[in-house]
Amino acid sequence: MTEGNFVDYVKIYVASGKGGRGSTHLHREKFIEKGGPDGGDGGRGGHVYIVGNEGLWTLFHLKFMRHIKAGHGGDGGSSRSTGADGEDRIIEVPLGTVVKDKETGEVLFEITEHGESRVVAQGGKGGLGNWHFRSSTNQTPRYAQPGLSGMELDVILELKVLADVGLVGFPNAGKSTLLSVLTSAKPKIADYPFTTLKPNLGIVAYRDFKSFVIADIPGIIEGAAEGKGLGHYFLRHIERNSTLLFMVPADADDIKKEYDILVDELRRYNPEMLDKDRLLAITKCDMLDDELKTELKEQLDTELDGVPYMFISAVAHQGLTELKDKLWEMLNKK
Known part of the structure; x- marks a missing residue:
């Protein structure tokens, strides 16, 4: 899927159908000059349904579909025949x-589930025919109910990506590179900030034909919770991930400080996101020799206060097997 085809926000006008009118017909046939009322009911207006489809990954197919209207119900007929229901x-x-x-x-x-169906706009009820209004004192009622009007509303459809693992980091932390190495996804990769403007999804193949989904979210900057940078546009995609993989490059001035800023942005956007499992990946570790790595480990063991971390390099393919093992363990620990 190209980046331009990833649409995660659309506005649509939906209108359900109007119910059909009830009939005021009076029964007439040979030798029956004055038959009683036999007007049928009107059909209901069509509903507008929203249905989940696991085969879709984006709202692109709705990008140019601004108005969706259901059909109107048919009017009631003679012989107590009910009008047709409007097309859903x-x-x-x-x-x-x-x-x-x-x-x-x-x-x-x-x-959230495949095949889940919800009515977003309910069709109007069909009117009752005059047959319903007959009585001992009014044996030939010449009135019936009109159909009820349908619903009209403007709705916003907002996609929050469903993935097992969400990559969280500043721009240029190596998230897209990691995704391209772990999966068959082909995200745009370059050496400038905000190369990724839309979430990218990839499926990580694990042992014994098992797999899990990983999402590369556009980079966070300080103040994202207030809408800076790409702000809320991408933070909502992290809400659905069960595990968050924080990524900080090894050449960062202060790894602990960068990690704290990322955690704080998530907390300010939605405190519940801090309840998710977290793993910190120190990326680009191929730039570190063994001595520097040992020093960094001693420092992080003291500063991170029990947060699990590991060293990886997507370019040099270092630590990737251990990373997949750790993520699989975290996803399936329950």
């Missing part, structure tokens, strides 16, 4: 899609 409309979305009311900002629901 189905909007398929990837798993992890949050549906919000654009006007109020209220979260209506979230789609």
